[in-house]
Amino acid sequence: MLLSMSRAFEDFPVGTRLVSSSWTVTAEEIIDFARKFDPQSFHLDAKSAEKTLLGGLTASGWHTGALSMRLFVDAMNVPGGMIGLGVDELKWPNAVRPGDELRVETEILSARRSKSRPGYGIIRIHNVTKNQRGEVVQSFMANAMLPVRGS
């Protein structure tokens, strides 16, 4: 029974749609990520962020990307792992602010077996991250390689 719950390439035919669980973003984690990876005023400090174009503390786009990856990995649940081959049209149309509750919606756009690596398949995904009001905070297309069952 446990084995049948382990997902692999075959479980994601074209047209498959998934919705992840949710993650509520805090000011503390926005600032912590920004200190390490994107030390700009609108990601670091609520007061000075108010004076910027973004009008308040917002998450780094790379933070939104990383949080979305976590929600996506958990939703896909592929123990053999997924290797990202590339991302296109990565956009952040709305800011992520403290208290926002994020979910990732995934659609499988294509799925084919790898020619060069027989034990693997390649899927093309459209990932959209939305906040609690249904506003899109991130979207992209990506190709990823994942194992076929039993390989």
Added chain:
Amino acid sequence: MLLSMSRAFEDFPVGTRLVSSSWTVTAEEIIDFARKFDPQSFHLDAKSAEKTLLGGLTASGWHTGALSMRLFVDAMNVPGGMIGLGVDELKWPNAVRPGDELRVETEILSARRSKSRPGYGIIRIHNVTKNQRGEVVQSFMANAMLPVRGS
């Protein structure tokens, strides 16, 4: 003197090239990032990573993206901040492994004043992250908005 060192849109005409400082990646930070954002075996544990296609512990692509953002932000040195508008052709052609020393090479592909926001300019950049052997571990194109001087 200090003011003249603050960079803004005008300091990045087409063809400008920058090379960032370097960052040496540790196994600990690869695992720490993966636990939070990309919990897959090849990013979490050296032993089990050896059995995967990647042949050992490797950084999440989103970790490479975040580290590259830090190197880029420090190299650009724009106190007014840069707001990312979108990323294209994000690729990870070689894995990032513990001990790798990363640098980001930036080229400004285009630069124009914003029509809708008079105090800002929009630059298109090509960012390439290389390791200590000169191998490309990440590349992308992106548009970013940044303030013009004195605005």
